[in-house]
Amino acid sequence: MITIIRNAKVYQPEEAGRKDILLIDGKIGAVAENISLEIKNADGLLSEIDATGMIAVPGFIDSHTHMTGGGGEGGYRTRTPEAVLTDFTMAGITTAVGCLGTDGVTRNMISLLAKAKGLEEEGLSTYIYTGSYHVPPVTVTGEVMKDLLIVDKIIGIGEIAVSDHRSSQPTLSEFQRLAADARVGGMLSGKAGILNIHLGDGSRMLDLILQTVEQTEIPITQFLPTHINRNRELFEEGILYAKKGGYIDFTASNDPVFWEEKYGEVRTCTGIKRLLDENISQDQFTISSDAQGSLPLFNEKMEFVGLGVGKPECILKEIRAAVLEYKIPLEVMLRAVTVNPARILKLTGKGRIEAGFDADLCLLDEAELILDTVFCKGKRMVYDGHPEVYGTFE
Ligand SMILES: CC(C)C[C@H](NC(=O)C[C@H](N)C(=O)O)C(=O)O
Ligand SMILES: [Zn+2]
Ligand SMILES: [Zn+2]
Numbered sequence: 001m002i003t004i005i006r007n008a009k010v011y012q013p014e015e016a017g018r019k020d021i022l023l024i025d026g027k028i029g030a031v032a033e034n035i036s037l038e039i040k041n042a043d044g045l046l047s048e049i050d051a052t053g054m055i056a057v058p059g060f061i062d063s064h065t066h067m068t069g070g071g072g073e074g075g076y077r078t079r080t081p082e083a084v085l086t087d088f089t090m091a092g093i094t095t096a097v098g099c100l101g102t103d104g105v106t107r108n109m110i111s112l113l114a115k116a117k118g119l120e121e122e123g124l125s126t127y128i129y130t131g132s133y134h135v136p137p138v139t140v141t142g143e144v145m146k147d148l149l150i151v152d153k154i155i156g157i158g159e160i161a162v163s164d165h166r167s168s169q170p171t172l173s174e175f176q177r178l179a180a181d182a183r184v185g186g187m188l189s190g191k192a193g194i195l196n197i198h199l200g201d202g203s204r205m206l207d208l209i210l211q212t213v214e215q216t217e218i219p220i221t222q223f224l225p226t227h228i229n230r231n232r233e234l235f236e237e238g239i240l241y242a243k244k245g246g247y248i249d250f251t252a253s254n255d256p257v258f259w260e261e262k263y264g265e266v267r268t269c270t271g272i273k274r275l276l277d278e279n280i281s282q283d284q285f286t287i288s289s290d291a292q293g294s295l296p297l298f299n300e301k302m303e304f305v306g307l308g309v310g311k312p313e314c315i316l317k318e319i320r321a322a323v324l325e326y327k328i329p330l331e332v333m334l335r336a337v338t339v340n341p342a343r344i345l346k347l348t349g350k351g352r353i354e355a356g357f358d359a360d361l362c363l364l365d366e367a368e369l370i371l372d373t374v375f376c377k378g379k380r381m382v383y384d385g386h387p388e389v390y391g392t393f394e
Contacts, residue, residue: 001045001378003359004035008051009366012353013058013334021056023359026378030355051363054372055330058338058353059094059360060315063249063345064159064196064226064288067096067126068115071294072103073166074304079106082115083292083312085122085391089374089381091289091312094360095125095350097341099158099196101293102166104132109140109147116153122391123376125360127347129158129196135170135178144178148185148193155345156194157182159226162208164200165302172215175208179218192346196249197225205237209246220246224344226288227251229266235274242280247344249286250336252314256321263297268318269326276332286344287336289315320369330369 003023010016010031022029022037039046065088071080088096098116100107109130116126130147131137137157139147147154157178161167170178179195186193197209206225213220220241226249228238238248250268259265266274268287275285290310297305315337322328342351349358359378364371374382381389 001047002037002039003047003049003375003378003380004037005049005051005056005363008054008056008363010353011055011057011331011334013331013338015331021353021361023375023378026359028353028355028357028359031353049363049373053366054363055366056353057334057362057364058351059362059374059376060092060337061095061341061347061351062088062093062289062291062312062315062337063097063224063286063341064251065096065098065291065312066101066293066310067098067119067291068107068112069292070101070103070107071296071307071309072106073294073296074307078294078307079103080292080294080309084394085119085124085389086387086394087291087312088119088124089376089389090371090387092316092362092371092374093312094374094376095127095347096291097155097345098126098128100132100138101159101198102133104134104138107132109138113140113151113153123379123381123389125350125358125377126153127155127345128153129156130154131157131160133159133161133166133198134168135160135174137178144181145185145188148182148189148191155191156186156196158194158196159198160195161198161200163202163204164198165202167200170208172208172211176212176216176218179212179222180216183218183222192344193222194345195223197223199225199227199230199234201231201234205234206241210241220244223247224249224286229268229271231264232266235266235271239275239278239280242275242284243278247284247286249288251290252287252318254308254311254314254317256318269322269328272322272328272332272336273326276328282332282335283340283343285336286341287315287318316371323369
């Protein structure tokens with residue numbers, strides 16, 4: 001199938017004006033004005049979309065999702081459900097990275113890998129981290145480096161929990177060994193070998209990463225700490241950390257006002273505005289959804305009092321609020337879910353609307369940023385705001 005998208009205002013993520021976009025063989029063939037194509041006796045092969053009044057943006061890369069389900073902090077009934085295909089595509093997400101969390105026992109690497117492969121069969125691009133909260137990490141092969149070398153979808157380790165009453169309380173040397181294995185495993189396999197680090201509410205915050213960077217030769221860019229905005233003290237540390245050249249990942253929220261007011265979270269928009277005020281580079285932060293992860297609440301005595309579930313659409317909601325309410329440039333928000341995760345996680349061919357890249361893109365109405373169309377590797381998954389492709393059991 002060959003598709004020409006006509007007259008869209010293109011954000012590559014940088015703004016490129018009104019262009020046509022040619023999609024061919026799952027790739028972006030060209031981004032240019034007035035593309036014309038002469039195809040002989042191949043009727044039904046070419047489709048055209050009039051994107052007047054719409055913007056085209058690269059498909060979102062969600063660098064932290066519990067696609068096979070997570071949770072469990074309140075006992076068996078709180079194990080959260082797995083994601084289905086349209087959870088992602090209807091949120092503009094065309095690439096999802098899966099991880100395990102608190103529960104690395106009833107959830108395991110084989111089921112996570114199978115889930116990622118299932119979503120890939122249905123049209124999404126997927127990758128996974130090996131491990132869970134726990135150190136030593138659960139793996140597929142028994143070893144982190146071997147996982148990176150022989151399981152194509154494994155791009156790093158995560159989400160490793162630190163500064164959290166639910167973490168395995170890793171020692172500095174355990175943490176340093178993990179970072180070393182991820183880094184070298186990544187080198188040998190040509191992958192990022194990133195460590196996606198879960199930051200809890202504990203007072204030790206980013207200490208294990210900072211001590212590792214100070215005491216070893218491992219660069220700060222080996223780490224992608226997430227939930228940086230979960231409370232104000234941590235976010236302030238996150239700013240100092242970013243000033244040292246580190247990457248930080250915001251967890252978008254489905255009810256940002258509630259979490260900001262009731263639990264002192266720093267709303268993603270608020271945080272990004274602050275980073276811009278602090279002149280922190282737009283290349284250093286990402287936004288992820290924690291989709292299907294549990295959002296548990298604990299009281300002062302650390303007793304479980306309830307939980308929500310992360311939802312992928314929180315990313316697009318935050319982008320919309322950023323542009324329409326916080327007056328943050330669309331390109332800044334797009335970088336956080338396209339070229340930044342693509343570069344940090346070494347996802348080649350992802351994250352840009354540019355010839356040669358995978359044909360992962362979204363069309364949104366220009367005024368309200370409402371999602372209209374989503375392509376995954378050239379396959380139209382959402383059209384006119386409705387799924388055209390459903391997950392197998394949807
Ligand atoms: C950032 C906060 C709000 C949510 C965060 N979620 C996870 O880490 C995933 C969850 N534990 C799971 O295993 O499914 C948390 O629990 O602290
Ligand atoms: Zn987490
Ligand atoms: Zn998580």
